[in-house]
Amino acid sequence: MRKLVRSLALLLLVPAFSFAGAGKGQMNSSGSREMNAGSNQSNPSGTDGCGLGWQVTQKKTMLGTTIRGTTNAVVPPTFGMTSGTMGCDKHEIAKNDMEAAKFAFNNQEPLSIEMAQGEGEYLAGFAKTLGCDDSVQGDFAKMTQENYESIIKEDQSALSLLKNVKAQIRQHPVLSESCRA
Amino acid sequence: MILGVWFCFFTPLSVSGVCFNGFLTHMIRYLIIALCLFETSLFGFSEEQLRSVADSTQWHRLLHYKRALPFFNLRSEVDGSGFFFSPTGKTDPLSELRASLKAYDQNSEVGKFKLHPQCAFPARFQFLQRALHLKPSKVKCEKFDEVLETAKPHSVTLVFSSAYPNNPASMFGHTFLRLNREQSTGKKKVDMLDYGVSFAASVAPDENPLSFIAFGLTGGYRGQFSYVPYYVKVNEYNNSESRDVWEYDLSLTPEETRFLLAHVWELETNSHFDYYFFDENCSYQMLTVIEAAKPDWNLSNFSLSVIPSETIKKIVAISGAVTGIHYRPSLRQRMVEQIENLSVNQKSDLKSVLDKQVPPKKINDPFVLDAAIASLFYEKNEKDGMLNASKKELQAGLLLQRSKLGTISGPERRIAHELSRPDLGHYAFRISISPGYFASSALKGGFQELGIKSAYHDLLNKDLGFLRFSQIDFPQVYFRYFTNQNSLQLENLEFLHITSLFPLSVFEKRPSWKLQLAYGNNKNSACLFCKSFLLRGGLGASVNLFDEHSIFYALILARAELGTAFSRRYRVGPEAQLAAIFNPMDDYKTRLAVGLTWDLAPNSISPWIYQAEWEHALSLSQSWEIRAAFGFWGDALRQWNNAYQEGKLSLNYYF
Numbered sequence: 001m002r003k004l005v006r007s008l009a010l011l012l013l014v015p016a017f018s019f020a021g022a023g024k025g026q027m028n029s030s031g032s033r034e035m036n037a038g039s040n041q042s043n044p045s046g047t048d049g050c051g052l053g054w055q056v057t058q059k060k061t062m063l064g065t066t067i068r069g070t071t072n073a074v075v076p077p078t079f080g081m082t083s084g085t086m087g088c089d090k091h092e093i094a095k096n097d098m099e100a101a102k103f104a105f106n107n108q109e110p111l112s113i114e115m116a117q118g119e120g121e122y123l124a125g126f127a128k129t130l131g132c133d134d135s136v137q138g139d140f141a142k143m144t145q146e147n148y149e150s151i152i153k154e155d156q157s158a159l160s161l162l163k164n165v166k167a168q169i170r171q172h173p174v175l176s177e178s179c180r181a
Numbered sequence: 182m183i184l185g186v187w188f189c190f191f192t193p194l195s196v197s198g199v200c201f202n203g204f205l206t207h208m209i210r211y212l213i214i215a216l217c218l219f220e221t222s223l224f225g226f227s228e229e230q231l232r233s234v235a236d237s238t239q240w241h242r243l244l245h246y247k248r249a250l251p252f253f254n255l256r257s258e259v260d261g262s263g264f265f266f267s268p269t270g271k272t273d274p275l276s277e278l279r280a281s282l283k284a285y286d287q288n289s290e291v292g293k294f295k296l297h298p299q300c301a302f303p304a305r306f307q308f309l310q311r312a313l314h315l316k317p318s319k320v321k322c323e324k325f326d327e328v329l330e331t332a333k334p335h336s337v338t339l340v341f342s343s344a345y346p347n348n349p350a351s352m353f354g355h356t357f358l359r360l361n362r363e364q365s366t367g368k369k370k371v372d373m374l375d376y377g378v379s380f381a382a383s384v385a386p387d388e389n390p391l392s393f394i395a396f397g398l399t400g401g402y403r404g405q406f407s408y409v410p411y412y413v414k415v416n417e418y419n420n421s422e423s424r425d426v427w428e429y430d431l432s433l434t435p436e437e438t439r440f441l442l443a444h445v446w447e448l449e450t451n452s453h454f455d456y457y458f459f460d461e462n463c464s465y466q467m468l469t470v471i472e473a474a475k476p477d478w479n480l481s482n483f484s485l486s487v488i489p490s491e492t493i494k495k496i497v498a499i500s501g502a503v504t505g506i507h508y509r510p511s512l513r514q515r516m517v518e519q520i521e522n523l524s525v526n527q528k529s530d531l532k533s534v535l536d537k538q539v540p541p542k543k544i545n546d547p548f549v550l551d552a553a554i555a556s557l558f559y560e561k562n563e564k565d566g567m568l569n570a571s572k573k574e575l576q577a578g579l580l581l582q583r584s585k586l587g588t589i590s591g592p593e594r595r596i597a598h599e600l601s602r603p604d605l606g607h608y609a610f611r612i613s614i615s616p617g618y619f620a621s622s623a624l625k626g627g628f629q630e631l632g633i634k635s636a637y638h639d640l641l642n643k644d645l646g647f648l649r650f651s652q653i654d655f656p657q658v659y660f661r662y663f664t665n666q667n668s669l670q671l672e673n674l675e676f677l678h679i680t681s682l683f684p685l686s687v688f689e690k691r692p693s694w695k696l697q698l699a700y701g702n703n704k705n706s707a708c709l710f711c712k713s714f715l716l717r718g719g720l721g722a723s724v725n726l727f728d729e730h731s732i733f734y735a736l737i738l739a740r741a742e743l744g745t746a747f748s749r750r751y752r753v754g755p756e757a758q759l760a761a762i763f764n765p766m767d768d769y770k771t772r773l774a775v776g777l778t779w780d781l782a783p784n785s786i787s788p789w790i791y792q793a794e795w796e797h798a799l800s801l802s803q804s805w806e807i808r809a810a811f812g813f814w815g816d817a818l819r820q821w822n823n824a825y826q827e828g829k830l831s832l833n834y835y836f
Contacts, residue, residue: 134371
């Protein structure tokens with residue numbers, strides 16, 4: 001009863017949201033995003049990645065942001081998808097590297113920024129997925145900055161980034177001992 | 182059961198009138214008693230035991246039993262039938278308890294993953310094992326064990342994401358949980374890989390506004406828990422949407438944390454909730470799952486709407502519940518601070534490199550490069566993750582150059598920027614009492630006004646805890662008793678009033694906008710105390726005046742009024758509004774506004790009408806505030822003398 005009364009009273013919000021929707025920009029005509037592949041950042045190599053299997057709605061229109069602002073509406077993954085990584089089976093990724101591959105794919109841009117800066121949280125997380133001991137986080141960050149040009153390439157896939165980082169780890173006196181790669 | 186016991190002990194043995202021998206009588210009596218006890222121990226529990234568990238707080242929390250109103254019946258808020266073993270489980274805690282106990286040992290397959298009941302409901306059965314001393318489980322639960330193994334939950338943090346820029350509706354915020362792994366001692370904790378538990382409505386991204394409202398208010402969307410690494414959340418809220426994130430560490434023990442995850446698992450893999458915007462929403466379900474693990478805490482007893490930022494205030498108010506608070510500024514906030522910390526020369530270099538007048542490799546200042554990198558990263562996120570080719574190239578060049586310059590220790594955080602911290606803000610619900618006076622050519626006198634507002638934040642409220650220069654007000658109603666006229670009236674009913682002011686800057690330009698729908702006494706007509714509907718909305722621009730606390734704005738609005746106040750029953754036309762807000766001290770604000778409306782109706786007696794307002798607000802605490810307001814409404818061409826003026830002094834109480 002309470003819900004019904006409130007619903008009726010607040011259906012008056014319809015004009016508000018209609019206005020909001022018409023206001024800033026139009027809804028994308030592309031409609032709903034694909035449910036598989038891709039992360040919430042652009043991947044120049046297309047759909048080669050290991051997504052989490054769903055997409056955050058990215059609409060920057062007033063209505064899109066209002067929907068997200070008031071309900072946090074997305075189509076979320078269930079528990080069943082935590083261990084599955086859609087798209088990863090297409091590639092030859094060792095089981096050990098799966099976490100690192102997922103991390104690289106979903107965080108490619110912040111990772112490249114932190115590598116350029118030589119420090120940061122994403123780097124620390126990435127190092128952990130590579131099996132690096134907590135004590136060598138600083139060495140890891142430094143290594144990525146010093147070898148930035150060898151690791152980060154134009155229009156690169158996440159897997160290529162991972163491969164390059166692993167190669168650098170193997171050559172590094174400290175990291176080769178303390179990281180699994 | 183009770184009947185059986187009674188029977189055992191009080192049955193007369195001389196049933197058929199035959200008198201038994203005394204010894205035999207006692208033997209038979211003992212035999213009957215022994216049989217009754219045997220029957221009891223088959224099921225294992227006495228009626229009192231079962232009732233006591235069925236009435237216990239934790240059982241009710243695990244099954245989400247609530248009463249809609251104090252004397253209504255109990256009813257579970259869980260909406261899928263798969264959550265209940267008993268057909269009457271949704272309304273009968275004892276029946277559900279009995280059915281759950283029966284299911285405990287059964288080899289059935291339940292839920293989304295077709296698991297043994299003990300594995301489908303790990304929290305429920307863990308609770309029952311403790312409460313009723315059930316024999317330990319021999320069932321192996323691989324699926325849930327895998328989840329525990331990946332997450333390794335050790336403690337819980339309640340995370341709040343605040344408002345987007347330029348979107349007042351997002352001021353309500355959003356909350357979700359982060360399950361923290363054990364921290365290796367002495368090291369800075371890596372949050373990124375922890376798992377986040379969030380509750381959201383399942384809405385297609387291209388849903389149309391009308392369906393959205395209709396379904397969202399009436400529970401037409403299914404709510405689901407999602408379970409993703411924290412980096413997904415940081416990318417989503419902090420970066421992609423530029424929302425500040427506040428993390429509140431809670432005092433749940435590792436065992437309670439695992440229990441919480443087990444409960445989320447059993448909810449999500451066996452059932453669902455219908456999502457109701459106003460009360461059973463994202464932040465409400467966070468509270469109910471915390472309460473299931475912490476039965477001593479009372480978090481979810483909200484009488485009306487559940488606003489995420491208000492749920493944070495509630496948990497902070499519980500002594501010992503919050504053990505630490507951390508701030509994660511939004512991408513936009515970080516970018517703005519990085520730019521503001523640059524010197525004039527550095528800012529000029531920044532502009533040059535962003536305008537592509539100077540190539541990145543000519544810049545040797547890491548602070549300038551970091552600000553440029555942040556700007557482009559922000560721009561990319563604003564544009565749905567895409568940058569044009571030339572900007573992509575610029576970013577690549579900036580990053581490459583930056584990698585050659587080593588690390589820097591960033592400048593000190595400006596604490597004053599922690600404006601968005603939700604537990605410090607004023608409360609949402611407001612009651613106001615205002616004595617005032619009014620004067621027009623025909624009538625004058627005093628009035629007493631009583632006002633009630635359901636939510637949330639307006640332009641004169643203290644901004645701590647909110648988004649500056651943003652207003653979102655939901656239904657508010659004001660009654661006035663006019664003393665001289667001895668008249669009690671509905672003065673104003675505001676359905677909705679949203680304003681978003683975005684000060685233009687060199688680096689970012691967005692429009693400001695406003696929307697208002699109201700019904701009440703029209704102060705700008707020949708008829709005093711005549712009511713009309715008002716709908717106005719439009720766009721404009723704002724700029725900061727002296728500092729980031731003050732603002733000047735101009736809006737062009739479409740304005741429509743409908744009612745008996747006008748001879749034609751309506752008045753339509755464009756309105757121009759100019760206003761300024763000053764905020765010289767944290768607790769005090771003042772606002773000046775003038776507006777001029779052009780009545781488009783032909784042969785209108787007074788085609789140009791104006792209003793002018795001057796308001797003050799003094800915040801005394803999160804709950805108390807004093808305001809003063811003066812206003813003048815009239816006909817710009819003075820064709821009638823009904824210039825109406827009023828003033829009032831308000832005492833506002835927020836809770």
